[in-house]
Amino acid sequence: MTEARKPASSHQDQPVQDGQRLYLVLISMHGLIRAQNMELGRDADTGGQVLYVVELLRALATHPGVARVELLTRQIRDSRIDSDYAQAQETLSDAPNARIIRLPAGPDEYLPKEALWPHLDSFSDHAMAYLRQQDRLPDLIHSHYADAGYVGMRLALQLGVPLVHTGHSLGRSKRQSLLASGESERRLEEKYHLSHRIRVEEETLSMASLVVVSTQDEITSQYGMYDWAAPERMRVIPPGVNLSRFDPAPRPAPPIVQELNRFLRHPDRPPILALSRPDERKNIAGLIHAYGQNPALQARANLVIVAGNRDDIRDMPAGSRHVLTEILLLIDRYNLYGQVAYPRHHQPDDVPDLYRWAASLRGVFINPALTEPFGLTLIEAAACGLPILATEDGGPRDIIANCHNGHLIDPLDIPDMGKQLLNILNDAKKWQQYAQNGIAGVRQNYTWQAHVEKYLAALDALPLTAPLAADIAVSAEQRVSANHLLFLGARLLDPPPAPNQLEDLVTTLHQKRRQVALGLVTTRPLHELLALLKQRRLAIPEILITRAGTQIHYGTGLTRDRAWSRHISVNWQGDRVYDLLSETPGLHLASRSSQGFYAVHGFIDGDFAGLVALEDQLHQQDIPARLVAIHPQEFLVIPQRASLGFAIRYVADQLDMALDHVLVVGSAQADLDLLGGNILAAQIGREIAQDQLREDIYPCTADGLTGVMEAIAHYHFLENSTQGG
Known part of the structure; x- marks a missing residue:
């Protein structure tokens, strides 16, 4: 894994520095x-x-x-x-x-x-x-x-x-x-x-x-x-945890303490400190319920809620606005004024000070979240000598098991949450042991150097992988001299377009042949695309991308891009895919002789569960592959690294061409992979649901090749190609 990698393509010729680093x-x-x-x-x-x-x-x-x-x-x-x-x-x-x-x-x-x-x-x-x-x-x-x-x-x-x-x-x-x-x-x-x-x-x-x-x-x-x-x-x-910031060494009372004391009738009582984003999953409301329903806990400690920063709750996003509004309503419901602090602002440097201040008053830190993948605040508080209570759902289990510095709680058991808080605050010996354990446990288990x-x-320990490299013998740059690329989905040629549509497009592109190269993309194999071009009496364009992006050919000589083939072949297990699917009830495959090097072509019978189930089956067998739907009952399985969209981006990179110099016009569900991102994109036809179209995809109002001309006009594609920009 530590072997230095070479640049991706031939136009990147600066030397690799730093050796094995x-x-x-x-x-x-x-x-x-x-x-x-x-x-x-x-x-x-x-x-x-x-x-x-x-x-x-x-x-x-x-x-x-x-x-x-x-x-x-x-x-x-x-x-x-x-x-x-x-x-x-x-x-x-x-x-x-x-x-x-x-x-x-x-x-x-x-x-x-x-x-x-x-x-x-x-x-x-x-x-x-x-x-x-x-x-x-x-x-x-x-x-x-x-x-x-x-x-x-x-x-x-x-x-x-x-x-x-x-x-x-x-x-x-x-x-x-x-x-x-x-x-x-x-x-x-x-x-x-x-x-x-x-x-x-x-x-x-x-x-x-x-x-x-x-x-x-x-x-x-x-x-x-x-x-x-x-x-x-x-x-x-x-x-x-950054131990230079989070440590238990005593400090003078920080400025934020003055802000907290404005809220509190008895500021010297131990604080129950909660610090999180104003997110409903953090379950701040559950904590307030636990405090508000436990009079003994209210008499013993203050509640301090640091929930982000705000100027005006009404200006905050809906989720945060809902959480903060609920906090205020619950404080009012339980009449907790003078017992709960909820500052509007705090700075990052205030956070370790808050932990140390709470520890100096022998308080406790609590994370009552519904679920917590890890809990960075827990190890920060522990490093400052503050005992913790934390949700039993997720990462806090490991933290408390490693540090022995607190208890797990059920975030949905409101009465027990209040009881656990009161127990830890009332047991001075246990509080001291948890504080010491937390400081030592963090230093032993949770440092960035160890991470x-x-x-x-x-x-x-990862296996080496070969990055994409240019093929010296054949490259797109040797085959294409234009400064813009127009890719069309081959489905636009089938059924046959009206003669005037085809003539208009051919004439327009011929006039711009030095600036705009034409490419066709399809899920079908090369020989079927060539037969279609022959039927339509069309010359072979500069670039052909076939079988859902598994093959790239250039020009009338149909020169195959071998670098692309090597790139997508990594970890490809075509024989395993074929054998697995041929033995799967509800599927039937084309004969082996008609399969591609990097594609397995199959069909779904009426009683098969569907393509999602087929994709699940491939992953369950640990086969890295991509499933491409041609029709509801027809599909390809191709290498994970292959796709029509990736193939187009590869060609553009070989030409050192910005993606906004590439226009792709798609026509069907299978063409969705082509559209979007920084490529100029247009969609023809009504086969794709409106909720699948994005703002960066132009929906053509005309059908067929007339729609292609509409897309070209919409993006001012030919004018820009003449200007080179």
Whole structure:
């Protein structure tokens, strides 16, 4: 794994530096990410994951085995937030070989993670363009959370490098917990798009060479809910805590204490401290119920809720607004004024001070979340000598087992939560033991130095993979001299287009033949496409991409791109696929002699469960492959690295051509893979449901080749090709 990798293509000829030292790329899509003054708790998306990825970035950069590490995230230009998030690059002041790279994805403004899905293809294309400009390819891609998992899969497949993934939280676990709390299935789907997220998580788990988890509980209780999870590819590597910030050494009372004391009638009482984003999954309401229903607990301690930052609750996103409004209503319901502090603002530097202040008053830290994949705040509090109570659902099980510094609670058992809090506050001997255990346990089990050592050891065990390299004998650049590419779905030629439509298109493209190269894409084999061209009396275009992206040919000589074939052939198990499917009831396959080198062609009989079941079957057999539907009853199984969209992007890269110089016009469900991202895209016909079309895909009003001319006019494609821009 530590072997240096060569540049991706022939136009990248700078020498690889740093020998055996690694170049690592992390991806974290959502939240507000910067290296300094992190706005943790500002909203539901700017929490523990943001801190985790930035601390991981910093810790990796300090290791002598790492030459360079970058964190790719979304660039945001929004007057409501700091201009730091609009900067294209940020170098860490204490780690010059670590950078945060911000790339466009969709609109400029800040978006919650649930709204990012339609823009991930664009981010992926920008990320590919950035990585292709570097003097070497990264040694791996490490994605964080489901949205980055989608991007990571695309980058890893196109570049031919391993994918490492950290889930942070999982859709199935989230759905289960929220349903248990009373949410409806319909509302969850509308709000969180969980079905799509869970499918992406399944695909990411099936492809990742390594899945980094924080606790053993994640493997058994959370990833265990996933069909395509492979425990043998998972490693428990707990995150660390910055011990230079989080320590138990006494300090003078910090300024934020004055702010808290404004709320409290008896400020010297021990505080019950809760610190989290204003997110309903954090179950702050459950904590207030537990406190409000326990008069003895109210007499013994104050409740301090630090739930992000706010100026005006009415200006916050709906989820945060709901949580904070409920906090205020519950305080009023139980008449807890003078007993509960809920400051509007806090700074990152206030967080360790809050833990130390609570410990100095012999208080307790609580995480009452419905589910908690890990719980960074728990080890931070423990490092400062503050005992903890934490949800029994998720990562806190391991933390308390390792540190012996508190108790687990059932977040839905309100009376017991109050009882557990009172017990720990009233037992001075136990409180002292938990405080000492936490300080020692964190130093033994949860440092970033230990995390990085285990992480790099796990990477070193990964098998080497060959990155995509240019074929010196045959390249697209030798075959195509145009500065723009027009790709059409071959279905536009069948049934036969009207003669005037065909003549108009042929004449138009002939006039621009020096600027615009034509390509055809199809799920069908090469010989069928050639026969179709002969029937239509059309010359062979410059580029043919056939069998769903498994073969690329150039020009009238039909020269095959062997570099592409080598790239997609990695881990391809065609014989296994054929044998498995030929023995599956409800399927029948074309004869072996008519199969492609990198495609298995099959048909579904009426009694088969469907393509989703077929995809599940392939993954259960640990076969890395992609399923392509040609028709509802006809399909191809192709290598994981192959697709029509990936093939087009590969050709554009060989030509050193920006994707906005490529126009793709698709015509059917099978063409969806082509459309979107930074490629100019248009859709013809009514076969695709409106909810599957995205804003970045132009819906043509005309059919057939007239629709192609409409798409060309819409994008001013021919005018731009003449101008070279």
